[in-house]
Amino acid sequence: MLFSFFKKRTSKQLYTIAFYNLENLFDAQDNKFTLDNDFTPNGFKKWTTKKYKRKLSGLAKTILKIGHSTNRYPPVLIGVAEAENKFVLQDLLNTSPLNDINYSFIHYESPDERGIDTGLIYHQKYFKVLESNAIPLLVxxxxxxRDTTRDILYVRGLLNGENIHLFVNHWPSRREGAETTEYKRVTAAEVxxxxxxxxxxxxxxxxxIVMGDFNxxxxxxxxxxxxxxxxxxxPMESLHIPNARGSASYRKAWNLFDQIMLSHSFYKYRxxxxxxxxxxxxxxxxxxENKGKYKGNxxxxxxxxxxxxxxSDHFPVYIVLKYNK
Known part of the structure; x- marks a missing residue:
């Protein structure tokens, strides 16, 4: 049982907050309202329930370990992208070892034509949700x-009693070119x-706390x-080394599309x-990848x-907050 992870903390109370692009977390069922046909048994990807469950298991084990070298406790907040619906998030939380942690989640269906959405997983002992809504991104x-892209998920809640405003993002892609689509992501920032x-x-x-895959x-x-x-x-700006390190790789160059930004209030002792x-x-x-030309990706x-x-085709990113007793 993993509940013991949260029973006693050291004098230096640390709390991990993460973001993870789950790379097309689709179930194997066809949704007639979205373009998810590729992720069905007869679709382009030949996606099956067996493959789906294997992916859930891998993601669950990863989430548990995020940031463990800095903080041995699992994350208390995890923003996610590319989740098909609320059912896949519930399946994820029902998957070992996450099913032993008192996690819940927030999710809204977005107008994304592929049916991929953002969500927030939170530990109910440490975070209390006060309000949430989906902020439309109209571009x-x-x-x-209209580009039927993802909404921005807004959540206000109490982290150990402290009022926090969170934004979980998956900004419009660069598929038609980085410069051609730049105005869409600038609009998202302005929203x-x-x-x-x-x-x-x-x-x-x-x-x-503003987190996401910003593309x-x-x-x-x-x-x-x-x-x-x-x-x-x-705080993630210094982590990006285009020829050596990032959260996603494209044509042998590293990008840091996945980021977590904070208000300056978190840089003061209170x-x-x-x-x-x-x-x-x-x-x-x-x-x-442990071999071949994509080794290290x-x-x-x-x-x-x-x-x-x-x-996933993205690495998770995380921050650690210290609670000042």
Missing amino acids: NNPDGI IKKKMKAIEVHEASPNY DDPQSLSIQTLLEHSGLHN KAKHSFDTANIFDHDFLK PFRTFAGKKYLGGY
Whole structure:
């Protein structure tokens, strides 16, 4: 049983907060309202219940271990992307070893045409949800037709009694080209900043955690737009080494699309509050390809049509907060 992980903590109380792109966590059932045909037994990917359960097992074991070299306790908050629906998230939490932890989740169906959404998994002992909603991201393609992309998940809750505002993101992809689609991700940054301004009308110095797969690197215009005049800091910027380290790899170059940003309030010592301790990419060897020309890359579930049986094409990222007694 894993409940003992949370019974007693050391004098230095640490809390891990993570983000993980789950790489197409689809069940094997056909949803007639979304473009999920590839992830069915007769579809392009030949996706079966057996493969689905294997993926769930790998993801569950990974989530349990995120950040364990810094903090031996499992994460208390995990933002996720590319989850098909609430049922796959429930299946994930019902999978060993996560089924021994008092996790719950928040999820809203988004207009994404493929049916992939964001969600937030939270440990009910440490985080109490006060409110949540899906913030629409309204952007059009160059032809004027709306891009049915993912909503931004907003959650307000109490982490060990401290009020926290969280945003979980999966910004529009670069599929049609990074420069061509850049305006969509800049718009997403502006949507978050608009919500933050609305919060600040009623609350002085709010605590923000903005996480996600932003489909842009720390130095990209969209991320810099988000940081500008927002009071946010990106502790992951220094982790990105394009020729050596990131959370996802494309054509032998590393990207750090997966990031977690914090308000400056977490960089102050405040009694009975949380402060920033560390940030990192969870890129342990068991999550990597161990041979061939892609050695060291994330061990993904698929490479095109070919089933590899891995975890995800992204590494998780995480921060650790220290609770100041």
